[in-house]
Amino acid sequence: MIELKHITKVFKTGKSDVKALDDVSLTVEKGEIFGVIGYSGAGKSTLVRMANLLEEPTSGDVIIDSDNLVTLSKEALRKKRQRIGMIFQGFNLLKTLTVYQNIAIPLKLTGVAENEIKTRVKKYLEIVGLSDKTDVYPNQLSGGQKQRVAIARALSHEPDILLSDEATSALDPDTTDQILELLLKINRELGITILLITHEMHVIQRICDRVAVMENGKIIEQGPVVDLYTEPKHQTTRRFVESIFPSQTPKHIIKDLQKEGPILDLTFVGSATESPSLSVISNRYQIETNILSGNIVELKDQTFGKLRAHIKGSVQETTKSIDYLTDQGVIVREVVIHDGIY
Ligand SMILES: Nc1ncnc2c1ncn2[C@@H]1O[C@H](COP(=O)(O)OP(=O)(O)OP(=O)(O)O)[C@@H](O)[C@H]1O
Numbered sequence: 001m002i003e004l005k006h007i008t009k010v011f012k013t014g015k016s017d018v019k020a021l022d023d024v025s026l027t028v029e030k031g032e033i034f035g036v037i038g039y040s041g042a043g044k045s046t047l048v049r050m051a052n053l054l055e056e057p058t059s060g061d062v063i064i065d066s067d068n069l070v071t072l073s074k075e076a077l078r079k080k081r082q083r084i085g086m087i088f089q090g091f092n093l094l095k096t097l098t099v100y101q102n103i104a105i106p107l108k109l110t111g112v113a114e115n116e117i118k119t120r121v122k123k124y125l126e127i128v129g130l131s132d133k134t135d136v137y138p139n140q141l142s143g144g145q146k147q148r149v150a151i152a153r154a155l156s157h158e159p160d161i162l163l164s165d166e167a168t169s170a171l172d173p174d175t176t177d178q179i180l181e182l183l184l185k186i187n188r189e190l191g192i193t194i195l196l197i198t199h200e201m202h203v204i205q206r207i208c209d210r211v212a213v214m215e216n217g218k219i220i221e222q223g224p225v226v227d228l229y230t231e232p233k234h235q236t237t238r239r240f241v242e243s244i245f246p247s248q249t250p251k252h253i254i255k256d257l258q259k260e261g262p263i264l265d266l267t268f269v270g271s272a273t274e275s276p277s278l279s280v281i282s283n284r285y286q287i288e289t290n291i292l293s294g295n296i297v298e299l300k301d302q303t304f305g306k307l308r309a310h311i312k313g314s315v316q317e318t319t320k321s322i323d324y325l326t327d328q329g330v331i332v333r334e335v336v337i338h339d340g341i342y
Pocket of ligand 1: 040
């Protein structure tokens with residue numbers, strides 16, 4: 001549905017050029033929620049703005065439903081953009097207009113008839129849960145409510161695609177979750193494909209199907225969210241996953257404990273999170289287990305857990321225990337410290 005092919009973007013500045021995107025390719029399938037995560041300056045905003053050509057690539061193609069935006073006429077591009085809604089961190093509402101006018105005026109500018117405008121404003125304010133705020137001004141709304149109005153405004157053009165540029169970054173955690181739930185509902189009930197950028201793993205975890213990790217203008221890793229959680233390949237991806245599962249065992253404790261037996265990081269996905277594998281190995285084999293840290297989180301469609309445990313016992317019994325865990329679908333990785341480094 002959205003295909004970014006070999007996109008490079010160089011910003012010409014006074015002194016030196018900045019390569020914000022460096023040969024980036026990405027495909028978002030119809031109906032999915034695709035997240036792009038990266039630290040500040042990675043190139044995320046530039047990337048998402050390619051998908052409606054708010055930013056033009058220096059080279060590469062932007063294909064939306066088999067049309068290459070780069071080669072479309074101005075008129076055809078204008079029409080295509082109406083199929084692509086966008087929401088922003090700063091909401092971009094006009095302060096001097098009411099909620100109704102903020103949604104209605106862009107529709108009027110694209111030639112939608114007055115009756116149809118009334119119907120759409122009513123419908124989309126209902127969907128975002130703000131039917132009672134039609135006549136108020138943006139400064140009478142909370143941040144979350146402002147973002148709901150911005151979402152209703154984007155939806156009122158009845159797009160196939162919604163682009164989200166850090167839409168929850170200015171919101172507190174509870175409001176963030178409410179907006180993420182709303183995005184999920186829009187995706188499921190209206191069938192709208194969503195491409196979002198964020199610097200928060202929490203956003204990816206809650207609603208995304210697939211994710212790409214960006215660094216220095218490149219995509220360094222991409223795939224289903226659960227794959228990046230279970231086996232992050234790149235150091236930066238590992239840092240993002242650790243932001244959800246901080247491993248806070250002090251290094252000197254790991255160093256001491258590992259003299260008596262291995263410290264294991266255990267990763268559980270789906271039903272494995274519910275089976276009592278650790279108590280089974282304690283009962284079945286001659287070992288002692290001690291849990292050092294752990295957490296279970298909900299990904300979009302399944303549960304995912306991490307546990308750090310210390311195991312004491314003979315090499316033979318420890319090996320049997322690890323084999324048992326592996327057979328149960330648990331991913332087992334030994335934590336080792338050499339000279340103070342994990
Ligand atoms: N209009 C511009 N002119 C010059 N350089 C720019 C422009 N827009 C972005 N850049 C540069 O391109 C690089 C990528 O910026 P971009 O805003 O896409 O990153 P980001 O990952 O969205 O970061 P943040 O989360 O801080 O917004 C940065 O080095 C930035 O300074």
